Structure formats: structure tokens, C-alpha cells
Amino acid sequence: MKKGQVYEGVIDRVEFPNHGKILLPEEERVVTVKNGIAGQRVKFSVNKVRKGKALGRILEVICPSDMEIESPCPHFGQCGGCTYQTLPYDEQLKLKEAQLKEMMDGAVTGDYVWEGVRPSPLKQEYRNKMxxxxxxxxxxGPLxxxxxxxxxxxxIVNVPxxxxxxxxxxRVLACTLEYARESGxxxxxxxxxxxxxxxxxxxxAAKTGEILIDLVTTGQFDFDxxxxxxxxxxxxxxxxxxxRIVGILHTRNDSVADVVQDEGTEVLYxxxxxxxxxxxxxxKITPFSFFQTNSLGAEVLYETVREYIGETKDKVIFDxxxxxxxxxxxxxPVAGKVTGVEIVKEAVRxxxxxxxxxxxxxxSFWAGDVLKVIDELGETPDLIVxxxxxxxxxxxxLRKITDFGVERMVYIACKPTSLVRDLEMLExxxxxxxxxxxxxxxxxxxxVETVVMLSHKKPDSVINVKVEFGEGEGKVPLDNIAKRAAAYKPKERVTYKMIKEYIEAKYGFKVHTAYIAEVKRELGLPMYDAPNAVEELKQxxxxxxxxxxxxxxxxxxHFEVI
Incomplete structure (x- = not known):
């Protein structure tokens, strides 16, 4: 199998997030393709082959899955916003439930209560922000x-x-595009x-019907x-x-990054x-503050959080x-006190x-990074969300959060793979x-959003043992304790910096951190404590x-890692 080759195959299953698996017996390989549905027969090209893994790109759906229906959206397939528009909603839920359950079973040690996936109250026209x-x-081509x-x-695909x-x-989209084209x-x-x-x-807003519109441009032309x-x-x-339109705004953004960034906002109306x-x-919601994009679905989510957090009377809760x-x-309304911490100052206001x-x-609400602010709150919570x-x-x-040892914690995750990583540390x-x-x-x-309720493990029983230290019959010598402590002292954590300094001192040349990571990966060593790790490499x-x-x-x- 080589990069650029074209094959046909049937998608056997789809793993989270949207990775379809195609078995090619003649090649003795499983190829991963995106944006497919189980049961589809597709033509695909191979994009990457490496270490027994192959990634492909779907070129054509030769035969649809038996589950598929006609998409209600005419832009489906061209637009990258949706993946499962051709699946009936009950099949979408079954797929998400199977994927999520498989990931949680692999991440959780011991038994837990699995409560499925609750549906969105609205299946179409549910977003409150775009x-x-x-x-x-x-x-x-045209704008x-x-x-x-x-x-x-x-x-860009027009999505009228x-x-x-x-x-x-x-209608707001169509009006703005027409006027922008007229401007030239x-x-x-x-x-x-x-x-x-x-x-x-x-x-x-889904409930009030209030509308806020913001046009984001550079400062390279005069807006008026x-x-x-x-x-x-x-x-x-x-x-x-x-x-009802309650606000029309103009935001200037001259940053290089392709994101909506506020470098000055003017209220036009x-x-x-x-x-x-x-x-x-x-x-009250401002243009750039975070708010769940499905208002009615958010009510379902927060009802679950309220149920999971349990008894809150007179409790101190950290959000x-x-x-x-x-x-x-x-x-x-049902707690003693709630303290929120958020890094976006606009959202805190x-x-x-x-x-x-x-x-x-x-x-009360604090603005800042949780890692730093949590040391400044000056109190101990009973519960954490x-x-x-x-x-x-x-x-x-997460280490600082778990140091509180609260009896219950509720974790809400918008990305299950990140949740899987954090559950390992929490357990x-x-x-x-x-x-x-x-x-x-x-x-x-x-x-899909995931809500997890965690409890702190308590000892099953307590045994009281009376011990006397010193010399003589029935007493424990202090030097024995020192020896046992030395024997069980945990090894010093070996960092990449230590390895690099050792190699430079002994061999006279430097090695890149990425080289060390690649050797560890080849040796099958665990790759922990990598908060910047990504699922798919850009380089x-x-x-x-x-x-x-x-x-x-x-x-x-030398450092006894292997």
C-alpha cells in the first residue's frame, strides 16, 4: 500500500470522533477515513501509511448505508459543519451512545451506572450562535x-x-452577503x-428571541x-x-489567526x-462570552448536573x-455558597x-487561570463542578483540585477523549x-457532551494499632524505620531536561525533545504528562x-527508565 493509491471498501464501524474503519484483507490493513457512516461502500485514496496504520480520504460514496436517509440540508457533503445529517436522529443517538460507552468502559476502573445519551429537545434549528x-x-470566484x-x-461554502x-x-446571512458583494x-x-x-x-436567544449581530472586519478599509x-x-x-434585533456591532480584528478576535467593538445600533x-x-450574554450553543439542550445538561451534584444545602461549591x-x-439557590473561576474576563463580568x-x-466569580487562582480562593469546597x-x-x-478531597465531583466534558485522559488521573x-x-x-x-459523577473513595474499615518506638522487647527500632523509608522512597521523576543535559555532558551534542519522545514511543514507554499532546499531528x-x-x-x- 502506497500513498495516493485508490481503493474501494465498506466502512465496518465508526469510532469517535468520526473515524470510519475499512478492512482491506488483500492488504492486511485497516484504513481510517473521516466523515463516513458504517455500511457505506466508498472509494477512497490513501493519504498516509506509517507503522502499520493507514489514513485515507473518501472520494465517493458508491453505495449508501442501509440506515441512511436523504439529508434535510442541501449543503450536506460540501459544508464541513455536520457529519450525520443523513442518519435518522435515533440512529445518531445509538451511534454516539455506542462510541461513548466504549470509551468510558476502557477508561473507568470498576463498575459504574451508565445512563445513555439524552436527546436534544430540538433536532434542527437548535443553535443560538453561528x-x-x-x-x-x-x-x-464570487464572494x-x-x-x-x-x-x-x-x-468557503455558502449555506443560505x-x-x-x-x-x-x-435572512441575516443573506442580507449581509448581498450587501457585502455590492460594496465590492x-x-x-x-x-x-x-x-x-x-x-x-x-x-x-431561544427563549427571549433577542438577536445580536456582529460584523468582523480588518481595519484595512474605512468601515463607514x-x-x-x-x-x-x-x-x-x-x-x-x-x-427582535437588540444590537448590531462592528468588531475590528487585524490578527493573523483565523479566529474571531476582538480588537475593538463599535455599537452601530x-x-x-x-x-x-x-x-x-x-x-446577559455578550458577543464573545461562552454560552452553550443549544439553549434547550443546555437545560437538559444542567438538570443532569444538578441531579448529579446531589445534596447542596449549606455546602460550598466550586464551579x-x-x-x-x-x-x-x-x-x-440550593447551596451555601458558589465560587466560579473563569479565565475570560468578559465572561466573569x-x-x-x-x-x-x-x-x-x-x-462570587474570579477572573484568571484555574491553575493559579485556585490557590487564592482562601476556602475549601465541599463539592466541585x-x-x-x-x-x-x-x-x-487537576492535582490541586483533587487535593481538596471533596466527597463528590461532577465533570462536564465536551470532548470525550480529553475526559478519558483526565479520568485516569482522577482515579x-x-x-x-x-x-x-x-x-x-x-x-x-x-x-456530544458527557457528564460524570465521581465520589472520593473512603476506607472500608479502620484498624487502630498501638506502636511503641525505641529499643527493647515489643518496640520498633527507629533505625529500621529509616531503612524501610529509604527502600520505599519513590524514584526521582526523570525529565526531558535531565536526559538532554546528561547526553550533552557525556557525548558532546544536543538532542531535541522530540527525538527523546520518539525513542520513548518506539520503546513502548508511557507518554504521560503531555498537556499539549494532539490526536493528529500537523507536522x-x-x-x-x-x-x-x-x-x-x-x-x-542510566536513569533506570528502561
Whole structure:
């Protein structure tokens, strides 16, 4: 098997996140392809072959799966936003449940209660936020405004009939694209770093119907003179919408990164926030603050959290990675005190305002990195809720969190693979998984939220032993204790820096950290404490020369790693 070869095969199964597995008996290999469905017969090309593994790219679906239906979205297949639009919703849930259960079974030691995946109240038009990108439909084609094309970081697909947002989103999208084309201004080219249009951010509350619109551009053209911001605002306000526009904004972003970044926001109309309601509470949401993108699904998620956290009366609760404080405020009415920690200052400001608006006096919110702020809180929690970003919890922060030894902890994960990594450390530090439930906040996609309830292990029994130290019958000599302590003293942790310094001192040359990692990987050594690890490499791994590989192995022997 070589890179570039084309094969046909049937997708046997799909593993999380969206990795289809195709067995090729003639090659004695399993090839992994993305964006497929079990049962599909596909034509695919081989992209990479290495160490018994092969990655491929689907070129054509020759025969659909028996489970498939016609996609309700006309953009499916071109747009990279959704993966499972051709699966009936009950089949989507079965797939997510099977994938999630398999991962949790492999990660959890001992028995736990598996509670399946709860469905989203809405299967279509469920999103309350979309970030549309500007680009061109094809090279040197007309201006486009939509989603990234499947498998591409640059090409944009117009999505005027996107089915995961409602009609108000679609009308705002169409109006903005038409006006942008009339202006004749170019989109911001991500490689050349020139141009004007970057993103269109639209947010709409499911309960209140309030709409916030933000056009993100560079500062390379004058927004009023060259674009005509007042006319664009006027056109938006003249649209016939089901909801109500409460704010129209313009954000400048001249950063090189292809993300929505605020380098100054101007209010063109109304205000720079809107309100949403969840479980009887009202939340003020600003353009860039985190809030679950499926409002009705979020209620299902937070009901699960409230159920899992259990008895909270007079308890002190830490809500870590608290965003705009939704979980903290949902727990506050039945708790003694809730403290939220969030690194995004804008979200913390919103959380404080929300708590005040909801008349909750037992909430406090801190801005900063959990790893640093947790040492400054000045109190010990009874219960902890973790809702970290996609990459999970920093291992150093997780150690500090587990040092509190709280009786119950609830972990909410938007990326199950990060959860699997963190559960290993949590179990190693004395926590036991009691219950797990998935909540589907993203129908049509492979994403799924996971809620885990953990309890701290308590000793089954206690034995009191009276020991006398010193010399004489029935006493334990102190020198024996010192000897046993020395014998059981844990080995010093061997760091990459120690290995590099040893090799340079002995052999006179330097080795890259990546070389050490590659040798450890080849030897089958565990690759722990790697918070920056990624599932798929953007660049090929670095391979050391034979001389440097032998030096690394000798250093590993010296430090008794092997």
C-alpha cells in the first residue's frame, strides 16, 4: 500500500470522533477515513501509511448505508459543519451512545451506572450562535459567506439554507452577503493577510428571541466610508424576522489567526448584549462570552448536573471554568455558597451582572487561570463542578483540585477523549466514577457532551494499632524505620531536561525533545504528562539519527527508565 493509491471498501464501524474503519484483507490493513457512516461502500485514496496504520480520504460514496436517509440540508457533503445529517436522529443517538460507552468502559476502573445519551429537545434549528466566515466559492470566484468546505481550511461554502439555525439566521446571512458583494470590497485572505471581510457573528436567544449581530472586519478599509455601515444597519433593521434585533456591532480584528478576535467593538445600533433564560434564570450574554450553543439542550445538561451534584444545602461549591456563570447560578439557590473561576474576563463580568440580576448574593466569580487562582480562593469546597474547555484540565491544576478531597465531583466534558485522559488521573488520586450520562447538544454532528459523577473513595474499615518506638522487647527500632523509608522512597521523576543535559555532558551534542519522545514511543514507554499532546499531528514526527537514538537509550538506562 502506497500513498495516493485508490481503493474501494465498506466502512465496518465508526469510532469517535468520526473515524470510519475499512478492512482491506488483500492488504492486511485497516484504513481510517473521516466523515463516513458504517455500511457505506466508498472509494477512497490513501493519504498516509506509517507503522502499520493507514489514513485515507473518501472520494465517493458508491453505495449508501442501509440506515441512511436523504439529508434535510442541501449543503450536506460540501459544508464541513455536520457529519450525520443523513442518519435518522435515533440512529445518531445509538451511534454516539455506542462510541461513548466504549470509551468510558476502557477508561473507568470498576463498575459504574451508565445512563445513555439524552436527546436534544430540538433536532434542527437548535443553535443560538453561528460564526460565518467570508471567502470565495472557488478560486477567484464570487464572494462567499458561510462555512468552511469539508476538508478545507480556506474554501468557503455558502449555506443560505443551513438547517441547524433558524430562518432569522438565514435572512441575516443573506442580507449581509448581498450587501457585502455590492460594496465590492474583498474578503480577508488568510495567506496573504490582505482584505476586509472576516466573519459574521449572529447570536439569538431561544427563549427571549433577542438577536445580536456582529460584523468582523480588518481595519484595512474605512468601515463607514468604504463599506457604508449605516446602510448595512438599516437593511438589517428592515428585515422581517421572528425575533427582535437588540444590537448590531462592528468588531475590528487585524490578527493573523483565523479566529474571531476582538480588537475593538463599535455599537452601530442598540446594545452589545442580549438576554437568554435557562431554568427560570436570566443571563446577559455578550458577543464573545461562552454560552452553550443549544439553549434547550443546555437545560437538559444542567438538570443532569444538578441531579448529579446531589445534596447542596449549606455546602460550598466550586464551579471551575465557569463561563458566564450558568452552572454556578443554577446551583446557588440550593447551596451555601458558589465560587466560579473563569479565565475570560468578559465572561466573569457578565457572570457577576447575571448573579446580581438574578438576586443571588451567595455567588462570587474570579477572573484568571484555574491553575493559579485556585490557590487564592482562601476556602475549601465541599463539592466541585468542572466544565473545562475541549482540551480538558491542565494536569497540574487537576492535582490541586483533587487535593481538596471533596466527597463528590461532577465533570462536564465536551470532548470525550480529553475526559478519558483526565479520568485516569482522577482515579489514580482516589476518585471513583459512579454515574455517566451523555447529553446530545449537537444533532447532525459527531459532538456530544458527557457528564460524570465521581465520589472520593473512603476506607472500608479502620484498624487502630498501638506502636511503641525505641529499643527493647515489643518496640520498633527507629533505625529500621529509616531503612524501610529509604527502600520505599519513590524514584526521582526523570525529565526531558535531565536526559538532554546528561547526553550533552557525556557525548558532546544536543538532542531535541522530540527525538527523546520518539525513542520513548518506539520503546513502548508511557507518554504521560503531555498537556499539549494532539490526536493528529500537523507536522511529521522528528526521527533522530542512529547515533542520537543510541545516546537517548543509554541515557534512559542510566536513569533506570528502561
Amino acid at each position: 460564526e460565518f466566515s467570508f471567502g470565495d466559492e472557488y478560486k477567484d 462567499a459567506l458561510g462555512m468552511h468546505k469539508r476538508g478545507s481550511f480556506h474554501d 439554507k443551513c438547517q441547524i439555525v433558524d430562518e432569522d439566521f438565514r 470590497l474583498p474578503y480577508y485572505h488568510r495567506m496573504r493577510h490582505v482584505g476586509f471581510f472576516r466573519h459574521l457573528l449572529v447570536r439569538k 466610508k468604504d463599506f457604508g455601515g449605516k446602510e448595512w444597519t438599516s437593511r438589517l433593521l428592515s428585515l422581517s424576522l421572528g425575533g 442598540g446594545q452589545d448584549y442580549f438576554y437568554e433564560e435557562l431554568l427560570g434564570l436570566t443571563f 471551575l471554568y465557569s463561563g458566564t456563570g450558568t452552572i454556578a447560578q443554577i446551583l446557588a 457578565a457572570a457577576k451582572e447575571n448573579a446580581e440580576g438574578n438576586r443571588l448574593s451567595n455567588c 468542572l466544565d473545562p474547555p475541549r482540551d480538558g484540565v491542565n494536569p497540574k491544576a 489514580g488520586r482516589g476518585y471513583r466514577v459512579e454515574r455517566i450520562r451523555g447529553v446530545d447538544l449537537f444533532p447532525g454532528t459527531y459532538h 511529521p514526527r522528528k526521527h533522530p539519527t542512529a547515533e542520537k537514538a543510541e545516546a537517548i537509550k543509554e541515557a534512559l538506562k
